[in-house]
Amino acid sequence: MKLRAVQATLFACVLPMAAALAAVPKTGDTPVNTFIGTQDEGNTFPGASAPFGMIQVSPITDHYAGYRYSDERIRGFGHSFLSGAGCWEQGGQLSILPVTGRIGPGGDFDTTKPGSFDHKSYAAKYSHDGEVGQAGYYKVKLTSYGGITAEATALTRAAAERYTFPAGATTGHLLLNLGQANERHSVIGSEVSVDGRSVEGRIVTKSFCGGAKYTTWFRIVFDRPVVAHGIWDDRGGWPGAKGASQQGEAKPHGAWLSFDVGQGKAVTAVSAISHVDPEGARRNLQAEGYAGGQPLAFDTMREKAQAAWQRELASVRIEGGSRDDRTVFYTALYHALLQPMTGNDADGRYRGYDDQVHTAKDWTYYEYFSLWDTYRAQNQLLALLRPARARDIANSVLKIREQGGWLPRWGYANFETNIMTGDPVTPYLVDLWRFGALQGREQEAYAALRENAFGVPAFGIRPQGRSGNPSYLRQGFVQYERSFISKGMDTDPHHGASATLEYALADGALARMAKALGHEADAQALAQRALNWRKVWDPAVVDAPTGQRGFPRPRLADGSWFADVGSGFDPRGDHGFHEGTAWQYQWLVPQDVPGLAQAMGGTAQALRRLDQFFDYDAVLADPKAVRKSWVVGPYSYYAQFRYNPNNEPDLHAPWMYTLMGQPWKTTTVLRAAETLFGNGPAGVTGNDDLGTMSAWYLFSALGLYPDAPGSGRFLLHAPRFARTEIDVAPGRTLRIEAPGAVPGQRRFVQSVQWAGRPLQRVWLDWEQLQQAGTLIYRLAPQPDTQGWGTRGASLPQAPGDIAR
Incomplete structure (x- = not known):
């Protein structure tokens, strides 16, 4: 979650030299x-x-x-x-x-x-x-x-x-x-x-x-x-x-x-x-x-x-790069491992969301859950690196529901803040289920998630859950209503269009869990609801400066499209979207990428729109162009139509290239985005959001990124470092080798091997990562635009398979 703050652009130029002023003495091989x-x-x-x-x-x-x-x-x-x-x-x-x-x-x-x-x-x-x-x-x-x-x-x-x-x-x-x-x-x-x-x-x-x-x-x-x-x-x-x-x-x-x-x-x-x-x-x-x-x-x-x-x-070991490269990497890992925070005292006692004292026996209770942020990258990183902690984290979220009456959205200490919108707890917990962190508690977790997805908390308790559910369950979208009564600073109808997209994403994740646990009717209903993003897609909206047609748009309670007085609807405006615009949120459909491409006029047209979104030609010519193209003056979330690396809604957008058959462009964008991370005070782009931006950087550098929540897929791309070893469990090490990778230089994937065999598809499943083994990338200075990852058979299946 971001606070609207003015970026001091001066420091982007001046403060990298602060690394020399605040020099880091050597503390082993992980600075x-x-x-x-x-x-x-x-x-x-x-x-x-x-x-x-x-x-x-x-x-x-x-x-x-x-x-x-x-x-x-x-x-x-x-x-x-x-x-x-x-x-x-x-x-x-x-x-x-x-x-x-x-x-x-x-x-x-x-x-x-x-x-x-x-x-x-x-x-x-x-x-x-x-x-x-x-x-x-x-x-x-x-x-x-x-x-x-x-x-x-x-x-x-x-x-x-x-x-x-x-x-x-x-x-x-x-x-x-x-x-x-x-x-x-x-x-x-x-x-x-x-x-x-x-x-x-x-x-x-x-x-x-x-x-x-x-x-x-x-x-x-x-x-x-x-x-x-x-x-x-x-x-x-x-x-x-x-x-x-x-x-x-x-x-x-x-x-x-x-x-x-x-x-x-x-x-x-x-x-x-x-x-x-x-x-x-x-x-x-x-x-x-x-x-x-x-x-x-x-x-x-x-x-x-x-x-x-x-x-x-030391559980993650990298080879290659300068001292600054290594410091940026390990500081990102450090920041990602700071939270959630230990909540129980040395004797196991903790104060629950009912304000009563409970005891965690033989496990750790955690507090401070910035779920709107962390469900996108940091959650998956912790599950990969710290499976035992991930189990306790999942258990803590269920304890919050048990003791506080509902699942959390943004849990601070022992209360729900109701900050941010959408339904972040569903993709968060479904991913933890998919990663094995809810073993033995699957049905309990599903019951809690179903309650959240199909209902609304009682008015008398603090959490507000999916406050847009009455409209969403009846009409398939969250109405845009700025006067809607909120229990906190935020509520979903205040940002109806983006809340609809978040709900649909969550429903797609929960559909997978429902199917796996034998809840067939729920799985079918949720899989259908995962397509509700289409209910807020208006094919008639035109972005005048670019000529692009078709964008998500907020709808009012009676089903009509929102139009601003005297000007209609601007896809670069702030109406109906939380900390973003229709341009940013249009990509928040990882559960239905083929459908999204079709809505944009086909894959070729969707790819052209991605090029505009990332200012691809400028970034290709000079990766540092991102400080003009993406980070525009103040940290404003509105009036923009390009990628915003400072905020969460489009963190996954670079991998939309991969999911549409142009993986080399993902690499180009990632290497450019990595220039925003440096060894100095200005070395994080935007708020780090309890390790979210740091986790994003780590996945970018490692050559892996989590795909749609609940899928268990990790999308592959060119790593930043020549060799990485990751201890994924006691006695098991995942090795990622990319000979020729040089931090700061673009190298493109020519082929991939997993466990000694060629890998044509663009992802590995969670189970493969947990088995450990060796992932080898063969890289080249120039992309092969007809090679690895460019054919339909290499891409994930269409969303219709979610509940089959």
């Missing part, structure tokens, strides 16, 4: 630069997290996502972040900033003035020189307050920070700001108490596009005595106060702790959070932040954290 995506609305964070970690420690600057590389001051180091999301209000709570100076009446932090404890006032300047962002470790030099070095590392449920004060300082302070978090992240209430070498409390926030309230409990212990402390609120500071102090909505609140830091001493803080209760935070701290009855030393935790990441990253 990661966590600054990639921290500029131009990539919205990643550079701080420390474990794979799928519950807690993250990262700097907060002026940006709503937490950190933007061009910002000049750090407000503090927060303990909860999302990677790459587009909504505001996304974490940063429990902010800590190390400072020097006097705290008291008339001091540097004047306890008679509440404004002294506003993080916008006390924020520290910092330097990118020496700033380090690695998998599991972050370091920065604060140039304010005499110069303080801040470091962070994190395990799954516990984290550590080390603050090294300047040699001339005798007293150092840590400001724990509970009342402020990331920019635009609203704190509803907070509570804190100080006890000896520890501090604990809770923070209630209202998060994610105006979503519901949820609570984060925390506990922090320090490696040296606290020599002085106090609490601030909306009246000022209260030296010596340590009992439970509470504050309400938007009120200043926090605590300061002072330490003897003479002779350059450092202060280490070891922390843990929980979404369950204070005992959960304490147990998480004991389980992962302690050893031998003592808090872990910072370097000990850092070593454990980085070793964990190296194990994760």
Whole structure:
């Protein structure tokens, strides 16, 4: 999901050199630069997290996502972040900033003035020189307050920070700001108490596009005595106060702790959070932040954290390319393995969508499901690389339905946000079923998916599910109705045309599952509904500048076509489509590619339209033309007719060439798109959306991409690297060989071998990938336009076979 944000095009040119400023020290053979995506609305964070970690420690600057590389001051180091999301209000709570100076009446932090404890006032300047962002470790030099070095590392449920004060300082302070978090992240209430070498409390926030309230409990212990402390609120500071102090909505609140830091001493803080209760935070701290009855030393935790990441990253091994090429690849893998996040505490307890405490025994409960984004690429990548986690993820989604009353759409912490539209949970779960992650729970999952596909949640529960179903089930399309009542920021009838396309895609996926599980009548009905994209296809619509005829178009409740006052319908406009236009969404028919081509006037005409969509001639002449042809000024989703690599609806579009018999053009487009990913802060195109864009890049580089949800097919294309090894299961390795592949250069597929035999078709099935083996591409500098992948027999079957 994307937030409408203005692209700072300057940084696309200037900030690639930031890789030199934020150089990544070597950490084995899998280099990661966590600054990639921290500029131009990539919205990643550079701080420390474990794979799928519950807690993250990262700097907060002026940006709503937490950190933007061009910002000049750090407000503090927060303990909860999302990677790459587009909504505001996304974490940063429990902010800590190390400072020097006097705290008291008339001091540097004047306890008679509440404004002294506003993080916008006390924020520290910092330097990118020496700033380090690695998998599991972050370091920065604060140039304010005499110069303080801040470091962070994190395990799954516990984290550590080390603050090294300047040699001339005798007293150092840590400001724990509970009342402020990331920019635009609203704190509803907070509570804190100080006890000896520890501090604990809770923070209630209202998060994610105006979503519901949820609570984060925390506990922090320090490696040296606290020599002085106090609490601030909306009246000022209260030296010596340590009992439970509470504050309400938007009120200043926090605590300061002072330490003897003479002779350059450092202060280490070891922390843990929980979404369950204070005992959960304490147990998480004991389980992962302690050893031998003592808090872990910072370097000990850092070593454990980085070793964990190296194990994760080393499961994919690439050969070829420069150091930058490898860094971009492994940073994409790093970003894809950050979420969904671990939701249960060390004792297995988690807070469900019914706000009750449940226990996950012998499995991990996960939270934060950006399904509208992740169903398209990141979900399939996790299933391929982490099948055990994929099973727990699938189980978590079913638990959300069991405890919250309905399947999720965009699940944040323990509530449904109702952000985004369509029916993303169906392709998400159907793919997990197809990949074996629902073994033993197939019928339960199907029942939940059927309920969602054939009904609407009760008005009294938070999820809104397929809110367009009444119209869709009756007429075959979701009506376009901007005044339709929504339970959140978004609802399907507000974007009726794109919601119809998403529903039809989901129905095609569910039809396959229904057929396999023996639900014949459902399979037939769903297969027919998979063709409902045709109900919003208006063959009379003409895009005047290009002359192309026939586009998806929103329909009103009475079945008539939407027409804007005085101008009719513009396929480049925003009416009826969510974060896109008819030009982008016209390709969202992976379940019926032959039918789509026919609607466009035949395959040849559809291919010509694809050429216009990608500005193919310009991209063929110069791959970097994409920064003019595709990424046009602001990150606008509307008034465009070309490919938008910054958003999800047409991520699959490059493979439409392959599905229509011109696979070499897929390669041309992918190599051009890969120029938007680089080893610098602007190195992600658009919001990374909880690893979605990173997963897209990985599939592009590997030579595989998931086809229509539920199909189990992975489409083949020329890889970026000469050799890749992927551990798909214990003892099984998938090898992809492409001799002659050179990152940044176009090489086209001449032939493919799988398991030692020629492969004519343009895909491998999931079962083949899981069996492992060797996939060999023979590449050439020029395409063979009559060769591999150009004949109908090489392409997937027509959608009429979905339910046969």
